[in-house]
Amino acid sequence: MKALFSLAAITFKEGIRSRTVYGILIFAIFLMFLNVMISGMMMQDVAKVAVDMALSSLNFVGLLLVFFAGVNLFSKDIERKTIYMVLARPISRSRYILGKFAGISAIIVFSLAILAIFESASIVIMKNGYPAQFLRFSWSALFFSFLLTLISLIVVLSTGFLFASFSSTSFITLVLSIVTYLIGSSANEVKALLEVPHDIGERTSPLLLYCVKAACYIFPNLSLFDIKTEAAHGLFVPLSYILSSIFYGILYSFVMLSLSCIIFKRREFP
Amino acid sequence: MDPIIRVHDVSKSFRDNLSARKVKALESISLSAEKGEVYGFLGPNGAGKSTTIKLLLNLIRPDSGSVTIAGRSVEERELRRIVGFLPENPYFYEHLTAEELLWFGGQASGMKGSEIKERSMMLLEKTDLLDARKRAIRTYSKGMVQRAGLALALVHDPEVIILDEPMSGLDPFGRRMVSNLIIDMKKAGKTVFFSSHILGDIEKICDKVGIIAEGRLCLEDSLTNLLNYGATLEDIFFAEVEKISVKGN
């Protein structure tokens, strides 16, 4: 446990001090000003646009962090053989994975928390400027959407871990996890589109539908973590929905990490 | 008494990713080091030294044969509590400082905080990194990184110390520092297993020498026995390696 914690700690330090994170934070400040500017252009729905921008920037910056700081921190560890200094310790391979995952997750949570503070500041600014447009705005809806975005990023990170656990270069890991993200966040929409009964024109082939359905199960269904629209309009989201999505996310990550551990246990590091 | 490091009849081949051809790195190697011994593992580049050492740390697994330290299989996780390791051309998290690196090493090996503090200060002083201990490793020279790696290998006061080319990249001062450290460890009753191709260093500090070439162990004997015949280590080394090459071709 101590070993796991200390690995998480140095992973966090290493990640936080790298330039990637600083670059991303500077970008975040830029996004904050952009948010104030763009949502101020709106005629009516200032609150909605401010929340949209805030949540989408969080999502976007989070993805940058996952791919360019997170997945890289793990796969570079193998590529550059910095992993030797860890595996030479009495740390099991599974603990290595978990420690690394905890450390990188902490980086993401930490950076996004800072970003969320900036974004909240921009919302406060807009709220004071246009109080009439913020009547339906709710901080709790915003928070829950933020929380689910965070979970979805953790899920994407866990798929990155699975790929890093068997691929030999960080580039392949990066590509595979980006592809997974793309599929995971669009499969549900594609499925919805294909399932709509077509009264005219050609019918979708059942094979295609079957494949898409399978993809929805195999790839993480990231649409479950998207309650941005609800947050933007202050619509009601039942707690049971939030809890079940979180449960799904944690379970999915758990499966990904377990697979990574199994693969990693057999792996050699020549 | 059982040897503390024992490699028995180990073969290992790598799959070449591009040509899918198997590259034989080790061919039924057997070697052993007694407790308290300094073992010099000699061989030309590409002989299989690093491969052997990675087997000792369970970073790779033998195709056949067995590898044990202190009578326990190297697959045992807890075994690495008593093993210290310095990789060849070590590379560490570059934004950490030497102090944090040692803190991690101690923590991961289950040491107490105060103990870590004490030992790391001692080791940083010995490796001449005291002034640089709060600087990121990124800013270190190659020699400094090597020395930091050495300190990391020793932070938990291991019984068995395995060093892969510890002298490479070091200036004469650094080499002397490493030699002195090894001698200190020997005095403290530790076992040191290190690979090198710098013969002069080995001659001074080793008790036992193993010579490897093209994945096969050509010779393993105590240094005193070897030098009894009047030859220098250099002569023996060249003779043994050439024998193998002739056999191979």
Place this chain on the structure above:
Amino acid sequence: MKRLLQLICPLLLVLILLLAHNLATQMQKQLRKTSDILYTPPADFLKISSLGNKGLFSDYLFLKVYTFYGGTLNRNSKPRIRNEEWEWMINVLHNATELDPFFLDPYYFANAFLVWEAGMVKESNLLLEKGSRKREWDQLLPFYVGFNCYYFLNDGLKAFRFLSEASRRSGGNQLYESLAARAAYNADKTEFAISYLEDRIRDAELHGRKAGVADIAKRLESMKAMREIELAAESYRKVFGRRPADIAELLEKKMLGSMPSDPYGGFFYMDSNGRVRTTSDMRSVKK
């Protein structure tokens, strides 16, 4: 000499760079002029490619229309905005509201500019109806739909439906209420208007709203009077097989007991279509 060259060369380079950039942007303008900028990708495609950022995409689409419209304000051409440009705008707004059906601005824009400036009432109303359905707390959108039906499309029944919905959502906004009643009346559905107004009064009493009840009651009284005349005219038609010429005929044939009075101070009459109307048009007549 060498120093001078060292100074001039970079300047020259910068100059050439600027020229090259200008040239390239000129070419780009040419390129854009010939290609069709009015293209909109289908909403389904946008939904998929938004990767869970539908709200943001919708904001972007709206801003595109909004800034396009803003850009046309300093055009000199006649008409200022071509038909296909209006078409494009409504398509993009449609997509924006497919991505985020709760987003108010596209609806608002459609009502403000597409209805009033381009006269695309039918198309805009389709959009507004969607907004009214989705934004079920919003009183403005059903009001817009109702108003457009009433004012532009002469669809009193639909206007009544949406206006009364607007009134319900607003918790008894008097403007909506009176418009709803007026729409129902104009749609020749006086009994709708009556039951609607009765309902409003009940609702106002239930919620303890005093203000405005008198107004509604007055309107209700007027409507009831007209309904009475309408019913009389109906029985007249059954008996005599034709419409009465005027209200006096109803009184004459004892179909109507007495001439009801208009609380607004006007007089009831029958128009050429046989509809009962009042000279006050349900607005207080100054005496």
